[in-house]
Amino acid sequence: MARKFKIPAVPKATPKNVRFPNDVIEGVEEAIRGKDTTFSAFVVAATRWALENLKEQESEQET
Secondary structure (H helix, E strand, C coil): CCCCCCCCCCCCCCCCCCCCCHHHHHHHHHHHCCCCCCHHHHHHHHHHHHHHHHHHHHHHHHC
């Protein structure tokens, strides 16, 4: 039996203007060079990673 195709939902997003120091822009661009990603995708992933680490740090401090 063939699996049914499910159209993926696009996550809601809000555009934000953020000013980055030039050295940070250069660092991100160097990190993603030759990779199949974008500046925005890298920044979103890095922000999510940072938020998760903050949660872990806060829970460690509570114990």
